[in-house]
Amino acid sequence: MEGIALPVALAGLVLLTSVASEASLARGFGDHLDWKTQADGLAEAKESGKPIMMLIHKSWCSACNALKKEFQNPNDDIDKLSKHFVLVNLEDDEEPREEKYGPDGKYIPRILFLHSDGEPDVDIQNVEGNPNYVYFYSQASEVTASMKEALRKMPPKDYSPHTTEL
Template structure:
């Protein structure tokens, strides 16, 4: 009985080897780069790893927090990321005056989704840990959404977040 099973097993192995040829096996030669905290939104910028860490830095450094919600496979997020990284003024202001966090998941803080959960969206939080719901984009149905053509508005909102910080604290 054992000899018969071994014979059947050997035949199966031989058939399998003859069916799949080594040059037909797909091999991925793609080199995958490790993901940084920036996720491509500005590798030269300093990004917080978690929302809690970002809140701590905002409070201790007395800087506003800019939270970017996005998805890696969302075409709108990709377009906004490209425009965000290409704008030197935004990159400079973000580097100098903001604590930065980008998230590809939702947080448990319901204040960060005042008008729903969608991507991409950008919200500002001041050092007193107050979400600045008054600093919004131009869309009434997605108040915190920005498109690549909205970079001037985003820059203006970043300056407002910075200015309110100095005037209110």
């Protein structure tokens, strides 16, 4: 019995660690959503053909924390639309340094929509928000409007607007 206990305990620890690290990728932006790291997200998007929704934020930012509330509880629109995206959540020092990830500045939070090859589509912007900060989002309705626009412009292979209930 002792010979079995250690492997079972180790397997449980590995599973628990895996689940904990997946949940931690949400960082308060909806544990129920399938968030990825930048590297994993880019690899998955290239393989799947899905566009990327990249969220860039800081742990200390009050506007970022306010946006978290829009993602924390299941939101039917975001939940349904997110299945057609690779979701990438970047916090604090994970913010990409390349200029293409801050096309109109490095303010936070910002959400960018990228083609499956990782290139941002700078024309997908928050049309309901401040024209000086076009990648800044504060409400779920603004995010879903841009998600719909991204799917219209960059539909994944398995996507049909007629099968999505939005």
